[in-house]
Amino acid sequence: MSGLHPSLCDIYEEVARRNAGEKEFHQAVFEVLTSLGPVVDKHPEFADNAVIRRLCEPERQIIFRVPWLDDSGTVQINRGFRVEFNSALGPFKGGLRFHPSVYLGIVKFLGFEQIFKNSLTGLPIGGGKGGSDFDPKGRSDAEVMRFCQSFMTELYRHIGEYTDVPAGDIGVGTREIGYLFGQYKRITNRYESGVLTGKGLTWGGSQVRTEATGYGTVFFVDEILRAARDSFDGKRVVVSGSGNVAIYAIEKVHALGGIVVACSDSSGYVLDEKGIDIDVLKDVKEVQRGRISDYVEARAGAAQFVEGRSIWEVPCDIALPSATQNEVSGADAELLIKSGCRIVAEGANMPCTPEAVKLFAEAGVTFAPGKAANAGGVATSALEMQQNASRDSWTFEDTEQRLAEIMGRIHDSCLTIADEYGQPGNYMAGANIAGFIRVADAMLALGLV
Ligand code: NDP
Numbered sequence: 001m002s003g004l005h006p007s008l009c010d011i012y013e014e015v016a017r018r019n020a021g022e023k024e025f026h027q028a029v030f031e032v033l034t035s036l037g038p039v040v041d042k043h044p045e046f047a048d049n050a051v052i053r054r055l056c057e058p059e060r061q062i063i064f065r066v067p068w069l070d071d072s073g074t075v076q077i078n079r080g081f082r083v084e085f086n087s088a089l090g091p092f093k094g095g096l097r098f099h100p101s102v103y104l105g106i107v108k109f110l111g112f113e114q115i116f117k118n119s120l121t122g123l124p125i126g127g128g129k130g131g132s133d134f135d136p137k138g139r140s141d142a143e144v145m146r147f148c149q150s151f152m153t154e155l156y157r158h159i160g161e162y163t164d165v166p167a168g169d170i171g172v173g174t175r176e177i178g179y180l181f182g183q184y185k186r187i188t189n190r191y192e193s194g195v196l197t198g199k200g201l202t203w204g205g206s207q208v209r210t211e212a213t214g215y216g217t218v219f220f221v222d223e224i225l226r227a228a229r230d231s232f233d234g235k236r237v238v239v240s241g242s243g244n245v246a247i248y249a250i251e252k253v254h255a256l257g258g259i260v261v262a263c264s265d266s267s268g269y270v271l272d273e274k275g276i277d278i279d280v281l282k283d284v285k286e287v288q289r290g291r292i293s294d295y296v297e298a299r300a301g302a303a304q305f306v307e308g309r310s311i312w313e314v315p316c317d318i319a320l321p322s323a324t325q326n327e328v329s330g331a332d333a334e335l336l337i338k339s340g341c342r343i344v345a346e347g348a349n350m351p352c353t354p355e356a357v358k359l360f361a362e363a364g365v366t367f368a369p370g371k372a373a374n375a376g377g378v379a380t381s382a383l384e385m386q387q388n389a390s391r392d393s394w395t396f397e398d399t400e401q402r403l404a405e406i407m408g409r410i411h412d413s414c415l416t417i418a419d420e421y422g423q424p425g426n427y428m429a430g431a432n433i434a435g436f437i438r439v440a441d442a443m444l445a446l447g448l449v
Contacts, residue, residue, distance in 0.1 A: 003034045004030075004033055004034060004037070005033075005036065005037030005040060005041075007040055007047060008033045008036060008037065008040065008052070011033065011052055011053055011056065012026075012029060012030055012033055014053070014056075015029050015056050018057075019105070019108065021105065022103075022104060022105025022108055022109075023105060024105050024106050024108075024109035024325060024326075024350070025105045025106075025108040025109045025112065027109065027326075027350065027354065028108075028109040028112045028113055028350060029056055029112060030354075031350075031354065031357075031369075031428075031432075032112070032116065032432050032436065033052075034432075035428065035429045035432035035433055035436075036052065036432065036433070036436060038421045038422065038433075039421070039433055039436060039437065040052075042421075043440075045444065046440050046444070049443075049444055049448070051440045051443050051444065052440075054443065055086060055115065055436075055439070055440070055443070056112070058083045058084060058085045058086075058108065058111060059084050059085065059086060059087060059092075060083075060084040060158075061081075061082075061083050061084070061104070061108075062080075062081065062082045062083075062084070062130075062155075062158055063079065063080070063081055063104065064079070064080045064081075064154040064155075065077060065078075065079065065080070065154075066078040066079065066080045066132060066134065066147065066150050066151050066154070067150060068143075068146045068147045068149075068150040069146060070139075070143055071140055071142060071143055076147075078132050078133055078134040078147070078151075079103075079132060079133050080130070080131075080132045080151050080154060080155065081102065081104060081107045081130050081131055081132065082107075082128065082129075082130035082155060082158055082159075082164070082166070083104075083107045083108055083111040083128060083129055083130065084111075084126075084128045084158070084164055085108075085111035085112060085114065085115055085126070085127045085128050085129070086115045086126050086127045086128075086439060086443075087126035088126060088439050088442040088443045088446055089118065089119055089124055089125060089126050089438065089439055089442050090118075090123070090124035090125040090126045091125065091126055091160075091161070091162055091163055091164055091165050092126045092127065092128030092163070092164040092165070093114070093118055093125035093126060093127065093128060093164075093165050093167070093378060093381065093382070094110065094111060094114040094118075094127055094128040094129040094130070094166070094167070094169075094378070095110075095129060095130075095131075095166065095167045095168050095169030095172065095198075095377075096129075096130045096131045096132075096166050096167070096168065096169055096172045096176075096180075097110070097129070097130075097131035097132075097169040097170045097171060097172065098131055098132050098134045098135070098136050098147075098170070098171030098172050098176065099131070099133070099135065099170050099171050100133050100134075100135040101133070102131045102132055102133045103133065106131075106325070107129050107130060107131055108129075109325070109349075109350065110129035110169070110349055111127055111128050111129035112127070113127075113349055113350065113370065113371050114127035114128060114129055114378070115127030115435070115439055116371045116431065116432060116435030116436060116439070117370070117371040117372070117374075117375045117378060117435065118375075118378055118382075119434075119435040119436070119438040119439040120371060120372055120375055120410050120413070120414075120431060120434055120435045120438075121375050121378060121379040121382065121406060121410065122406070122409060122410075122413075122438075123379060123382040123406075124382070125165075125378065125381075125382050125385075128164055128166075129169075130155070130166055131169065131171075131172075132147075132151060134147050134151075134171075135171075136171050136176075141175075144175065144176065144179065145179045148176055148179035148180045148183065149179060149182075149183040151180065152179075152180045152183035152184055152187070153183065153187065155180075156183070156184050156187050156188060159184075159195055159196075160192070160195055161192055161193075161194030161195050161385070161388075161389075165194065165195060165196065165197060165381075165385065166180075166196055166197075167196065167197040167198045167377075167378070167381050168198040168244070170243065170324065172198075173198070173244060174198060174199070174200050174205070174210070177196055177197075177198045177199055177200075178199070178200060178203070180196060181195070181196050181199060181203070181204075184196065193388035194385050194388040194389055197209065197381035197382075197384045197385060198210075198381065198384075199384070204384075204388055205384065206380060206381075206383055206384035206387055206393070206394070206399060207393070207394060207395065207396040207399045207400075208380055208383075208396060208399040208400050208403060209377075209380045209381065209383075209384055210244065210248070211248040211251070211252075211400075212248075212376045212377045212379070212380035212381075212403055213244065213245045213248065213249075213347065213374050213376055213377030214244070214245045214246065214247060214248025214249035214250070214251065214252060214322070214347060215248050215249070215251075215252045215376060215400070215403060216373075216374065216375065216376015216377065216379065216380075216403055216406075216407050217245070217249050217320060217322070217345055217346075217347040217373045217374050217376065218232075218249050218252035218253055218256065218320075219252070219376065219403065219404050219407035219408070220345055220368055220372065220373045220376075220407050220410070220411055221318060221320070221343060221345045221368065221373070222256060223407065223408055223411035223412075224343060224345070224366055224368065224411070224427075225343075227411075227415070231256070231257065232253060232256040232257045232258035232318075233256075233257040233258070234257065234258070234259070235253075235257075235258040235259070235317045235318055236258070236259055236261055236315070236316045236317050236318075237253050237258045237259065237260045237261070237316055237317065237318045237319075237320065238260070238261065238262045238263075238311060238312070238314050238316040238318075238319050238320070239253070239260050239262070239263045239276075239320045239322050239347070240263065240264050240269075240311050240312075240319075240320070240321045240322055240323045240327060240348075240351070241263065241264060241265065241321075241322040241323030241324070241347070241348065242263045242264060242265050242281060242285050242292050242295075243265075243285070243322075243323070245322040245347045245348065245374065245377075246263055246320075246322040246323070246347065247278070247281060247282060247285060247286070249320050249322055249347050250263060250276050250278055250281065251278050253320075254275065254278065258318070259275045260275060260276045261273055261275065261276070261314060261316070262276075262311055262314045262316075263276055263281070263292065263311075264292060264311045264323065265291060265292040265323075266323075267291060267292065267293065267307060267308070268292065268293070268305060268306050268307040268308050268309060269292070269305075269306050269309070269311040269314070270292055270293075270295050270296055270303050270304065270305050270306070271303060271304045271306060271314060272295075272299065272302060272303035272304075274302060276295075276303075277299060277302075280295060280298045280299060281295055283298070284298060292305070293305045293307075310329075310331075310332050310335070312328060312332035312333075312335050312336050313335050314339075315339035315340065315341075316336070316339065316341055317340065317341060317342055317343070318341065318342065318343045318344075318345070319336055319341050319343070319344045319345075320344075320345055320346075320347045321344070321346055321347060321348055321351035321352060322346075322347030322348050322351070323348055323351065324348055324351065325348065325349060325350045325351060326350065326351065326352075326353050327348070327351045328344075328351050328352040328353060328356045329353050329355065329356060330353060330355030330356055330358075330359060332356060333352070333353075333355065333356035333357075333359040333360060334359060336365070337359060337360070337363040337365060341365060342365060342366065343365065343366045343367075343368070344360055344365055344366070344367050344368070345367075345368035345373040346368060346369055346370035346373050346374060347370070347373065347374050348370060348374070349370045349374065350370060351370070352367070357428070361426075366425075366427070367427060367428060368427045369427060369428045369431050369432075371431050371432075371435060372410050372411070372414050372427060372430075372431040375406075375407070375410055376403050376406065376407055379403060379406045379407075380399065380403055383399060383402060383403075410431075413430070413434045414427050414430030414431045414434060415427070415430055416430070416434075417429075417430045417433045417434040417437075418430030418433070421433055
């Protein structure tokens, strides 16, 4: 199998056979396995103890029915998922995604990625992920609340601050976490703050959690630039998406002197050559819950909406794909390379297709994979858990400083490990290997469980 160490081919084939049709999960596993050849050569104990095969099989998978009543009184049925993938380093930890495209293969890909990402943070958190095929778009507040309450009515028995700690992801922000936490509290009669992260600031949330994934991605790129004795100053940046990750990535790029000229949603992108106006964007997306096309109206002629086209046709120095998986195709990568893009850092999970990643490598474009570049979100969730456990709350500045330090450490450990395994400057290999080794060592120490 092209690109895989011979001893890993069987593992990949077993994953593909046992998880038929789950193509995103196959892709995520393949991508990690491509980096592990030198590791299995150096550490035969991992193969002897079937560590990689065990890592590819979730510890527990839960699928459940979520019935709820819409505003017209009609019964709606969705499917809920929680995949508890690996708890060698700590309680399962990872977000919930509410989007119509969610099925078991998406949840498994995200949960698998989460194991390595959480390991890279150096914090005591295992990997998991969950969600539902519920589509919050166009639903009233009351419908979202009833859905969340029904979802938690099943999920509550599987989670807990020492067991499994969900958070947000696509379609799940502070509003949804609030409804989920409220229902958990009601059912269990416990104010167990550490059971969910991404909470509001007045009820157990952490400063900087909302900003963390976007800020963290930009801190990571700042480290890449610094390592090349460069900076964000005057850099032209394109950020896809206009949700939680994208908004705060844009905010931080501007704070560091770059200019974000385009962002998007699933209907198209907006081009604003003077730089995306972050206050207008927040108002449109966070307050009004509108579409990205509404941004143009609010900017009164300063920006342009381009419907149904790829945002990657906009020339840039730095690209931050921050919407969803596989949003950067091989053709998109060619556009980016042609326009002179030098750095691609994944704010989203697996937004770049394998073809795109290969083209970036061939063209010498620095590529930072999501499991490293977007780890700031989950790292700050772990900081939220620390504050909850000690009944404490830290200031914005203190928490942001800790986030910046964590991103710096992740950056350095990717580079150090990539070097050690003979692939200098390869952030993907560094992230996969560094993430793998910490969790694999813990699995060995814990015995055959
Ligand atoms: P949000 O729901 O806040 O925003 C998602 C954005 O992506 C929206 O603008 C949405 O547009 C767009 N989008 C979603 N699906 C598609 C699609 N098929 N095509 C084009 N655009 C799409 O989610 P987040 O910002 O939280 O998450 C974005 C990515 O970042 C995901 O991959 C997530 O897994 C990852 N991530 C998030 C973390 C977090 O802390 N929130 C942590 C680490 C990673 P539309 O409204 O049109 O659907």
